[in-house]
Amino acid sequence: MSTAVRTVPALGDVGLGWRSEIAGVIADLRPGFCEVIAESIPLRRRRARPDPALAELVARGVPVIPHGVALSLGGAEPVQPARVRRLAACAAALGSPLVSEHIAFVRAGGIEAGHLLPVPRTRAALDALARNIERTRAELTVPLAVENVASFLEWPESDLTESEFLTELVERCGVLLVLDVANVYANARNRGRDPHHELARLPVEQVAYSHVAGGHAGDDFYHDTHTARTPREVLDLVTALRDRVDVPFMLERDGRYPPAAELFDELDEIAEAAGAEPITTRAREVWT
Amino acid sequence: MTGSDTLAQRQAALVRALVADGPVPPGFDAAAVAAAGAVCRHKRDAHARAGVQRRRPSNCSPTPTSVAT
Numbered sequence: 001m002s003t004a005v006r007t008v009p010a011l012g013d014v015g016l017g018w019r020s021e022i023a024g025v026i027a028d029l030r031p032g033f034c035e036v037i038a039e040s041i042p043l044r045r046r047r048a049r050p051d052p053a054l055a056e057l058v059a060r061g062v063p064v065i066p067h068g069v070a071l072s073l074g075g076a077e078p079v080q081p082a083r084v085r086r087l088a089a090c091a092a093a094l095g096s097p098l099v100s101e102h103i104a105f106v107r108a109g110g111i112e113a114g115h116l117l118p119v120p121r122t123r124a125a126l127d128a129l130a131r132n133i134e135r136t137r138a139e140l141t142v143p144l145a146v147e148n149v150a151s152f153l154e155w156p157e158s159d160l161t162e163s164e165f166l167t168e169l170v171e172r173c174g175v176l177l178v179l180d181v182a183n184v185y186a187n188a189r190n191r192g193r194d195p196h197h198e199l200a201r202l203p204v205e206q207v208a209y210s211h212v213a214g215g216h217a218g219d220d221f222y223h224d225t226h227t228a229r230t231p232r233e234v235l236d237l238v239t240a241l242r243d244r245v246d247v248p249f250m251l252e253r254d255g256r257y258p259p260a261a262e263l264f265d266e267l268d269e270i271a272e273a274a275g276a277e278p279i280t281t282r283a284r285e286v287w288t
Numbered sequence: 289m290t291g292s293d294t295l296a297q298r299q300a301a302l303v304r305a306l307v308a309d310g311p312v313p314p315g316f317d318a319a320a321v322a323a324a325g326a327v328c329r330h331k332r333d334a335h336a337r338a339g340v341q342r343r344r345p346s347n348c349s350p351t352p353t354s355v356a357t
Contacts, residue, residue, distance in 0.1 A: 076296035109300030111308055114332030117299075117324075124295045153302070153324050156315025220323050 013276035048093035066090035074119035120155035147178035180211035226254035
């Protein structure tokens with residue numbers, strides 16, 4: 001494991017995505033950090049008004065990261081200023097050490113796709129991403145981290161590898177990364193590749209933190225749904241990444257929430273895979 | 289695909305194929321576009337329902353509440 005200082009020292013070793021459905025359980029955990037979907041936080045008079053349970057976590061000293069899903073950083077069109085302001089307002093309200101978004105586009109030609117779409121791995125797409133990252137960072141007072149996405153779609157014009165694309169993005173913009181190892185797994189599985197081989201080639205020095213999640217195997221593709229327990233193959237990627245660099249990990253769960261004890265088991269598995277202390281000890285006493 | 293198509297045109301064509309009954313853009317795998325389109329339409333419908341329930345301001349898109357990221 002690398003002994004380099006973390007890119008965001010405020011973050012603890014193991015966290016999870018804050019969702020209102022599991023707010024009661026999260027309140028009894030000791031997460032090293034949480035992430036909240038930025039678009040889920042209400043805005044009034046340009047100020048973000050986080051859920052009281054989320055504000056309580058912040059008051060306890062838990063770093064909370066606004067995670068945007070609708071900025072469309074990878075779009076050919078400029079990011080919408082109101083969406084950038086929303087991210088900045090969330091960071092201000094939560095005292096966040098950073099904000100994060102995706103290397104993706106979600107709309108084009110006036111039509112909303114409804115989901116994160118991959119960009120072609122080309123110089124033209126890098127140019128568009130770099131411009132939108134600069135537009136976004138101009139309004140933020142904290143660092144921005146951008147995340148690799150899962151997709152079955154492959155652009156025919158892609159002439160860079162994932163590794164080349166991410167490396168050039170980091171070098172050009174100096175931007176931080178959210179490295180989603182579940183997305184590395186999903187993409188490798190859907191393309192018949194070895195996820196450890198793919199992970200080994202990705203740039204890791206600028207990683208702010210890493211996402212972990214489970215998905216479902218459909219008839220055609222493996223879907224990164226965040227609605228199932230993290231599979232062993234993804235936990236093995238956690239260990240492989242942690243062997244290369246000291247980064248925090250967090251669980252993303254977005255539905256079909258399990259009983260508290262199962263969630264604690266999964267969080268403990270992630271902590272163990274990452275060589276970190278469990279965050280569930282006190283919560284287990286309360287919930288089981 | 290032609291060499292003169294811009295990134296904006298290509299992205300718009302892909303989104304039309306995914307959620308607006310547009311043709312599969314040249315060079316894309318039709319099965320992958322169909323599968324991704326099903327995910328997009330499912331998410332959009334879920335977001336739309338959430339948007340109605342929450343009466344979100346018209347200048348905000350419906351809130352994704354279950355987006356896989």
